[in-house]
Amino acid sequence: MDLDAIVLGAGPAGLSTASALARRGGSVAVIDPAARAGGAVHTVKEDGWRVELGPNTLQLESKLDADLLGELGLAKEIQEADVRGAKRLIANEGHIHALTSNPRSILNSELLSWRGKFNLLLEVFQPRESIQGETVRSFAERRFGVEVADRLFDPMINGIHAGDPGRLVLEYAFPSLARLESDHRSILLGLWRSPSEPRKIVQFAGGLHRLTEAMVGQLPKGALHLQSTTTLIRRDSRGWNVAWRNALGEESGAHAKSLIITAPPWQWAHLACGEILKPVLHAAEIVEAPPVALVVRGYERGQVQHPLDAFGLLVPHSEGRKILGVLFPSSTFPNNTPDGSVQLACFIGGARNIALGRLDDDQLREVVDAELGDLLGVKGAPKKEWIARWPRAIPQYTHQHGRFLEALAATEALHSGLHFVGSFRGGISLMSTLRRGSELGSRLPRG
Numbered sequence: 139m140d141l142d143a144i145v146l147g148a149g150p151a152g153l154s155t156a157s158a159l160a161r162r163g164g165s166v167a168v169i170d171p172a173a174r175a176g177g178a179v180h181t182v183k184e185d186g187w188r189v190e191l192g193p194n195t196l197q198l199e200s201k202l203d204a205d206l207l208g209e210l211g212l213a214k215e216i217q218e219a220d221v222r223g224a225k226r227l228i229a230n231e232g233h234i235h236a237l238t239s240n241p242r243s244i245l246n247s248e249l250l251s252w253r254g255k256f257n258l259l260l261e262v263f264q265p266r267e268s269i270q271g272e273t274v275r276s277f278a279e280r281r282f283g284v285e286v287a288d289r290l291f292d293p294m295i296n297g298i299h300a301g302d303p304g305r306l307v308l309e310y311a312f313p314s315l316a317r318l319e320s321d322h323r324s325i326l327l328g329l330w331r332s333p334s335e336p337r338k339i340v341q342f343a344g345g346l347h348r349l350t351e352a353m354v355g356q357l358p359k360g361a362l363h364l365q366s367t368t369t370l371i372r373r374d375s376r377g378w379n380v381a382w383r384n385a386l387g388e389e390s391g392a393h394a395k396s397l398i399i400t401a402p403p404w405q406w407a408h409l410a411c412g413e414i415l416k417p418v419l420h421a422a423e424i425v426e427a428p429p430v431a432l433v434v435r436g437y438e439r440g441q442v443q444h445p446l447d448a449f450g451l452l453v454p455h456s457e458g459r460k461i462l463g464v465l466f467p468s469s470t471f472p473n474n475t476p477d478g479s480v481q482l483a484c485f486i487g488g489a490r491n492i493a494l495g496r497l498d499d500d501q502l503r504e505v506v507d508a509e510l511g512d513l514l515g516v517k518g519a520p521k522k523e524w525i526a527r528w529p530r531a532i533p534q535y536t537h538q539h540g541r542f543l544e545a546l547a548a549t550e551a552l553h554s555g556l557h558f559v560g561s562f563r564g565g566i567s568l569m570s571t572l573r574r575g576s577e578l579g580s581r582l583p584r585g
């Protein structure tokens with residue numbers, strides 16, 4: 139069988155690459171050892187509840203992102219978050235503070251002291267500096283002061299990366315902030331001078347799984363090979379020979395011009411690539427991705443004291459709590475929860491709480507009971523509960539990441555037709571992963 143491309147991994151990166159190629163009439167095979175497509179995207183529907191056990195939402199940064207969803211035939215299914223979704227709650231010293239998308243809300247809230255607010259505003263006078271390998275924590279402190287680093291950046295990193303701001307490197311994790319400093323000297327001035335398109339938090343009426351269904355639906359018939367592992371990958375003068383075996387032990391094979399690796403780096407040693415990935419294997423194996431456990435609960439509205447009038451609550455590390463944060467999915471997209479009930483999604487673990495991310499179910503329940511009781515006034519047993527475990531949740535762009543990126547680029551340069559795409563490179567968010575996959579799929583050679 140001669141194909142245009144073989145894609146390893148049927149997560150968002152692999153499916154967006156393959157579906158973009160298929161939209162151009164390209165031929166492709168997608169191979170994944172999992173029993174279902176979608177990677178981390180995992181929507182569960184049960185008795186009127188729609189629960190996301192992986193990513194909860196997509197963030198559209200521009201019209202191009204909406205256009206991409208349109209190309210997947212999903213334009214009519216996009217749901218924008220309820221207005222409550224614009225509000226974020228942050229815990230600090232036992233109190234909960236609300237911030238909106240309007241930067242002024244930081245100054246109006248009591249999250250920062252007067253000194254903290256003053257230091258934040260002083261940022262416009264800070265000199266430009268370019269510190270190679272600077273961590274997010276040290277950048278935040280240098281430009282905005284310790285309070286902003288502790289009370290704004292820290293909970294944000296907990297919520298987005300499940301990471302440690304003292305170890306994530308700014309230029310990899312938040313390149314747009316690094317660019318604002320280099321282009322405008324001040325981040326605040328840069329944001330004011332070059333306002334970006336308003337960002338939209340969205341979902342689909344049928345849950346994020348619709349994304350997977352739409353991309354799979356665009357693949358040629360028989361292109362998706364689940365429960366299949368590669369048994370041989372070899373390069374020849376025309377491209378790539380790949381063999382794989384399915385769950386029944388049946389062997390298949392194909393030849394393709396391009397080979398796209400979207401499987402997570404810690405799986406690369408098992409791809410049967412021979413010497414091809416050797417230069418990148420060491421760097422790939424040390425990519426950090428700490429465990430995160432997700433406990434989603436359904437309660438009667440009356441069991442929760444807090445109005446839940448926000449997207450969710452973020453918890454800075456300094457609070458000494460055992461959760462990274464709680465999302466309020468029923469406030470952001472009310473149609474996912476039966477009337478009279480609420481849905482809360484608690485995240486536990488991450489780079490600074492690895493042991494917590496590995497607790498067993500009963501231990502997780504204890505943590506969630508205590509934290510939800512304390513923070514949101516939740517009382518009594520939940521009506522519903524789902525627990526998901528992500529043993530290696532989100533790749534951390536730490537100091538080692540630079541070496542990994544270099545090794546990826548060198549390996550691609552060495553082997554024409556080989557490409558790496560996924561949240562391990564160029565951004566961890568779902569939308570940015572889809573964007574990169576689609577961009578690659580739209581330029582792969584055909585015919």
Ligand SMILES: Cc1cc2nc3c(=O)[nH]c(=O)nc-3n(C[C@H](O)[C@H](O)[C@H](O)COP(=O)(O)OP(=O)(O)OC[C@H]3O[C@@H](n4cnc5c(N)ncnc54)[C@H](O)[C@@H]3O)c2cc1C
Pocket residue numbers: 146147148149150151152169170171172175176177178179191192193194195196197367368400401402405408409430432528530531532559560561562566567568569571
């Ligand atoms: C708990 C959690 C919550 C998140 N929340 C959000 C959110 O709200 N918003 C957001 O924007 N992003 C969120 N993300 C990030 C988002 O899920 C990722 O950006 C996205 O899943 C990355 O897609 P991917 O294809 O690179 O990787 P993955 O989704 O991890 O998919 C990788 C695929 O590779 C497959 N694979 C593994 N081994 C092999 C092998 N040997 N051969 C072939 N294939 C293999 C896997 O089975 C999987 O299907 C969240 C992630 C997690 C874990």
